Amino acid sequence: MADEAFDAVIIGSGAGGAPVAHALVRAGKRVLVLEKGPLFHAQHTSADGLSDFKRDEEFATGAEKVLRVQGVANTGVSFYSSHVEPDLNDEPHVYRDSDGRDKATIEGYTAQVVGGGTQLYGGVSLRFAPDDFRLRTVNRDRDDLRADPNGDVAREARDWPFGYDDLEPWYCRAEELIGINGTRDGQLKPASVDNYQQPLAPNSISAHVAAGMDALGYRRYRTPLAVITEDHAPSGRTVPADRESIKTAFVNRYGDPLGWKSNTWVSLLHPVSAEPGFSLRANCSVTHLSATGPRVTAVHYRDPLGRERTVSGTVVVVACSAIESVRLLQLSAERDAAFADRINGNDLLGRYFLTHCFGGASARVPGRHDKSRTLDSDWATDACAAPEFVRANNLWAGGAIYNNTSDSALPISMARTWAANDMDTMWKGYLYDLDMRGDGFDGYLTENFGRQLSVAFMANQVPLPTNRITLHPAVRDKWNRPVANIDKGWHGHDRAVMDVLAEQCRRILAAGGDGVQVIGHGHVGNDVRRIANHVLGGARFGTDPDDSVLDPDCRAWRFDNLYVTDGSFMPTSGGANPTLTIQANAFRVGDLLTTRV
Amino acid sequence: MPVVQVARDDQYVLNHTTRFLARDTGEVSEPFHLPVVDTHWDGTSAETSYRFNDVTFVHRDDQAGEVGVVGTFGDLHTPVPLRRVRFLDEPTGLWALTVRVGKGQVHRYRFTVDGRSVLDPVNPQRLRSDNGQEWSRFFTHGCAVPISFDRWELRLLERLVTQVLPFQLAENRRFLADFYHGLSRAERDRRFPLAFLMDESVGVVNFIDKLVAREERHNLDDYKTCLLLIDGVLRARFPGREPAELGRQAFMDLYDELAANNVPGWDTGRYGEPRHFLVLLRRHAMTGAFAHPKHGGNQGAAAWAYLAERFAFDWRAAIEAPLGRNTDYRG
Numbered sequence A: 001m002a003d004e005a006f007d008a009v010i011i012g013s014g015a016g017g018a019p020v021a022h023a024l025v026r027a028g029k030r031v032l033v034l035e036k037g038p039l040f041h042a043q044h045t046s047a048d049g050l051s052d053f054k055r056d057e058e059f060a061t062g063a064e065k066v067l068r069v070q071g072v073a074n075t076g077v078s079f080y081s082s083h084v085e086p087d088l089n090d091e092p093h094v095y096r097d098s099d100g101r102d103k104a105t106i107e108g109y110t111a112q113v114v115g116g117g118t119q120l121y122g123g124v125s126l127r128f129a130p131d132d133f134r135l136r137t138v139n140r141d142r143d144d145l146r147a148d149p150n151g152d153v154a155r156e157a158r159d160w161p162f163g164y165d166d167l168e169p170w171y172c173r174a175e176e177l178i179g180i181n182g183t184r185d186g187q188l189k190p191a192s193v194d195n196y197q198q199p200l201a202p203n204s205i206s207a208h209v210a211a212g213m214d215a216l217g218y219r220r221y222r223t224p225l226a227v228i229t230e231d232h233a234p235s236g237r238t239v240p241a242d243r244e245s246i247k248t249a250f251v252n253r254y255g256d257p258l259g260w261k262s263n264t265w266v267s268l269l270h271p272v273s274a275e276p277g278f279s280l281r282a283n284c285s286v287t288h289l290s291a292t293g294p295r296v297t298a299v300h301y302r303d304p305l306g307r308e309r310t311v312s313g314t315v316v317v318v319a320c321s322a323i324e325s326v327r328l329l330q331l332s333a334e335r336d337a338a339f340a341d342r343i344n345g346n347d348l349l350g351r352y353f354l355t356h357c358f359g360g361a362s363a364r365v366p367g368r369h370d371k372s373r374t375l376d377s378d379w380a381t382d383a384c385a386a387p388e389f390v391r392a393n394n395l396w397a398g399g400a401i402y403n404n405t406s407d408s409a410l411p412i413s414m415a416r417t418w419a420a421n422d423m424d425t426m427w428k429g430y431l432y433d434l435d436m437r438g439d440g441f442d443g444y445l446t447e448n449f450g451r452q453l454s455v456a457f458m459a460n461q462v463p464l465p466t467n468r469i470t471l472h473p474a475v476r477d478k479w480n481r482p483v484a485n486i487d488k489g490w491h492g493h494d495r496a497v498m499d500v501l502a503e504q505c506r507r508i509l510a511a512g513g514d515g516v517q518v519i520g521h522g523h524v525g526n527d528v529r530r531i532a533n534h535v536l537g538g539a540r541f542g543t544d545p546d547d548s549v550l551d552p553d554c555r556a557w558r559f560d561n562l563y564v565t566d567g568s569f570m571p572t573s574g575g576a577n578p579t580l581t582i583q584a585n586a587f588r589v590g591d592l593l594t595t596r597v
Numbered sequence B: 001m002p003v004v005q006v007a008r009d010d011q012y013v014l015n016h017t018t019r020f021l022a023r024d025t026g027e028v029s030e031p032f033h034l035p036v037v038d039t040h041w042d043g044t045s046a047e048t049s050y051r052f053n054d055v056t057f058v059h060r061d062d063q064a065g066e067v068g069v070v071g072t073f074g075d076l077h078t079p080v081p082l083r084r085v086r087f088l089d090e091p092t093g094l095w096a097l098t099v100r101v102g103k104g105q106v107h108r109y110r111f112t113v114d115g116r117s118v119l120d121p122v123n124p125q126r127l128r129s130d131n132g133q134e135w136s137r138f139f140t141h142g143c144a145v146p147i148s149f150d151r152w153e154l155r156l157l158e159r160l161v162t163q164v165l166p167f168q169l170a171e172n173r174r175f176l177a178d179f180y181h182g183l184s185r186a187e188r189d190r191r192f193p194l195a196f197l198m199d200e201s202v203g204v205v206n207f208i209d210k211l212v213a214r215e216e217r218h219n220l221d222d223y224k225t226c227l228l229l230i231d232g233v234l235r236a237r238f239p240g241r242e243p244a245e246l247g248r249q250a251f252m253d254l255y256d257e258l259a260a261n262n263v264p265g266w267d268t269g270r271y272g273e274p275r276h277f278l279v280l281l282r283r284h285a286m287t288g289a290f291a292h293p294k295h296g297g298n299q300g301a302a303a304w305a306y307l308a309e310r311f312a313f314d315w316r317a318a319i320e321a322p323l324g325r326n327t328d329y330r331g
């Protein structure tokens, strides 16, 4: 028997967990949210008027730490995590590198804090395109796809159990409750209601991107961003008189001390926190679930000091972000053969792990711009998500393209991401560029500070059963439990998708006006480790119990009361950043659950 | 000195400690987080709040009946009691206390547990007082009191740092001369409330002194060893001269040799890869120059002001007043 009982126990308070909690609390249910990370406040939600997030470059990527995990090939390397990422020595994720050796990585983490990844995210809140929901159907009879000699794409592509139109009302709900600014006109994604707030003026450097998109005939729109620019009634948040001061460049990888970024704590959980049905326990890690037949009967967690406790819920919702959710279910299965049979009888749990095909191009612009006055992105285009574009380029799916404005905006971040674009190679470019000193350093600043501009794409990755999360046979976390093991590679067609889209990004910059000098373009197709903070799949939903882990309601097929609502439900990763879709789906499931508890 | 206590709730204490403490295996992670040194807010004014930090002491003891703390931030002989931290209305075994402490200070402290005096078992920072007693130590934001290095080490480090930073260029020296040194003392204090001593390296050496005392303690030995080796190398090359007073060329040559991983006269038995030290120094110099001044470098935000003067960088818009001009954000 569990210590306490609730209508719903929700594990994880990020994009997939918070909307479910919000919907159930609003419907009068008794909800407990268990969150592994701390409850870091925005100023307006905190008792003492101070935020736990700071405008401080040392918070995004802090002091050096040294990997001491035994049994991996990169023991001894330096790593630099944010203040809301775990110490890798306590909880590594291990991946198999292309050289066949196991290494620990920080790439697969979002953030461990109330709000999850939405505390650190750039807030780019695009919808998926209509065809992203039916990639099996649209690719069924194709034999023209690049780099797919064995027809893997047609075999592995899956439709979602529902189409764009079914999710559309939930996109509207998410956009309304979360608080997003942007523009609709020019999008390929029809909306029945326009809930966007007015965007702020773009950073002047983005004019080059606007010019480039126009020159190519790509319709553009202001990138929808989860940052409020007007008072937001649903969450009770207000904006300052000087709205321009909302733009600070402390966006991507920074929690927002003023709560204007619409993370799920300020937008969804704090607004219901005074309701009698709402409980939140931060600093509590769920270790496993136990079940009696088809019912999960206990959620086992460690309280803030590590003591074991249990709770039960009429329903239990797992939303730990894809890698950790899969791991939690696998750890539960490891302890109980009957649980294992129910959750993984078809051997699909952990398979079809997905991230995104991503990459882009970067340029140096002739003038100088104050990039410290910006949010994460100004312009986006769906031109390369259009079915005509996809077909004409012999691709299975398209993707979104948008410019980044906050990258290299601040002086330390410009240095530590110099020739290093991911968390594991942080600092490596700048530090070993030993000629960059004295005049050389000055030249580097003169040439680059306020002059760097990049354009990125985000596209579907081909689902493969071999891309998979399992429990690592040897490496353990600080609770002495096996850590997640990531096997991930790219399909040849993924590289084709990335080649085509990186080239479009390059063309946009090349057409961006006189003096714009493209300095590079490329993608992650040669790097198995890169995840882009987008962890998806591994517990995909579908209509066939033999082909999916979850049913169309995101309930585990052979359980009565076990749901999974973070990014792991996705059977395909979509041609855009995933979070808005995770949230929309979680609102859909939350609404469903109001009738089940 | 009366101790001013600050109300920080149990949730705050749990948020800032348990992730590092709670575990079944391995050691406390990131012990440098304790005691927690954070922003102070007096509820009314950025100007008056800015002079202080909130420092939260946390001690874990399931058995204790009473826990207190004594230290140089208050009366050395009267322990200030820590309260029991609760979770779900049950004691957690954690004890905590938040006090207001001035910025720029170094203090020693010990816990008293049921009358017994103990060091903070989590915080690795230690200090020996004149009578030989060992204490735990902490320092607050913008601290300029040397902690890790001796005077000769600081001076040598200063010379090394100016090799990797832009501020030694003639043009930039002019900036410091025209801009900062040109301000009246009152104006300097108003615009750069934390500035106390402006130097060519904008406080990077002080930043390093603090970083290797806390977050990057694991790199302290690298500095100690390499500074000693560099001192030896330069003394052998320039007999009778003080290394820190050598001309610029001596340091430019040294930089090149470190970069080439080949420093004539370097004892590789004591430190195998001289380049490794240079890379470390480069990261620390870059970070120290441009990080928020609370970390001890970028004094008076001089490096940000430099970017603003030379390029386009309105850092004041985002940064808390009175350092910046943002009055919504309290730091």
Ligand SMILES: Cc1cc2nc3c(=O)[nH]c(=O)nc-3n(C[C@H](O)[C@H](O)[C@H](O)COP(=O)(O)OP(=O)(O)OC[C@H]3O[C@@H](n4cnc5c(N)ncnc54)[C@H](O)[C@@H]3O)c2cc1C
Residues within 6 Å of the ligand: A011, A012, A013, A014, A015, A016, A017, A034, A035, A036, A037, A109, A110, A111, A112, A113, A114, A115, A116, A117, A118, A120, A121, A122, A123, A124, A125, A126, A252, A253, A284, A285, A286, A287, A319, A320, A321, A322, A324, A325, A328, A532, A533, A534, A535, A565, A566, A567, A568, A577, A578, A579, A580, A582
């Ligand atoms: C720097 C950065 C930038 C990003 N930018 C964008 C962007 O611009 N647009 C976009 O769409 N996406 C972006 N993302 C990705 C986005 O954050 C994720 O897609 C999203 O947060 C995933 O939602 P989720 O519910 O799957 O997981 P999360 O939001 O990460 O939530 C999972 C939560 O579960 C908690 N948890 C994990 N294990 C346990 C356990 N055992 N017990 C209790 N709690 C647990 C975690 O601490 C976490 O809070 C970005 C991410 C990062 C890190």
